Amino acid sequence: MRPTDTLLLQAISAVGQPLLMAAWREAFAPYNLPVAQVLLAPVDFRTRGLYLQARTTLRSLDKLGAITIINENDAVVDEEIRYGDNDRLAALVATMVGASHLVLLTDTAGLLTADPRLDPTATLIEEVHAMEEVEALGGKSSSGVGSGGMASKLAAMRMATWSGIAAVIAPAHADFPVTHALRSESGHGTTFVAREERLPARKSWIAFAVSSQGQVFVNQGALQALENHGRSLLRVGTTSFTGSFAEGDAVEILGPEGQLIAKGLTRVSSEHFADSDDVVVHRDDLVLLRKA
Secondary structure (H helix, E strand, O other), rough: HHHHHEEEEEOOOOHHHHHHHHHHHHHHHHHHHEEEEEEOHHHEEEEEEEEHHHHHEEEHHHHOOOOOEEEEEEOOOOOOOOOOOOHHHHHHHHHHHOOOEEEEEEOOOOEOOOOOOOOOOOOOOOOEEOHHHOOOOOOOOOOOOOOOHHHHHHHHHHHHHHHEEEEEEEOOOOHHHHHHHHOOOOOOOEOOOOOOOOOOHHHHHHHOOOOOEEEEEOHHHHHHHHHHHOOEEEEEEEEEEEEOOOOOOOEEEEOOOOEEEEEEEEOOOOOOOOOOOEEEEHHHHHEEOOOO
């Protein structure tokens, strides 16, 4: 496996970045590897043009053999439009560049069967094939070092595996944790098995990078048409909607019982939704998420 086939994001604070970047350069200097820093903001993922530009930049740095350290651009974001945690940012970037692996480091041995602070008999889960089986195990970091807890890591694992990326939650304090993770060695963290059929790049962008601006509720007939027949969502199949969205915005599509079934780019605005009698979300702009 070539080093450039993998993506490793180490979460670092925006405070004191020049000093930390100097540390990265010093660490890779013995291997004659250049180090680059890229700062990303939510708009770089939300806007398709900026997303493609960011992807091109990261791939170009990879071709140059650079080790790229990626941070959130705190200078241009506020609490309402930030990523929220480095785990999500890591998964978004891994999906953006089409990485083969995503490795997230944590303060535990990996994903455990229970919170070890409350249950001393908790054991390591070495491999996960279905996210539904482990989502209830998310919790908060006990170290206070990371900005996201186990719940955010599980959300990142879902995003990565659905995009066809092998993902691992590995112990940060172990010897050579990334090496063990990339080799899928038993007893070294938790491996999340990637989905066999990788989500196309554009649909991955729709599913995970673009923020939803509203929700559209559909009836049973529309649900069946979407899930079983690969149809577009028509106005006749909708029952109601929430939020304020413009044409081209992303919306979540919910079933009769409020269950999330898909996400897509709407072809109508919320202002003219009631007047629409045609396609609300075309199938080319729609991603099924029921089993994501």
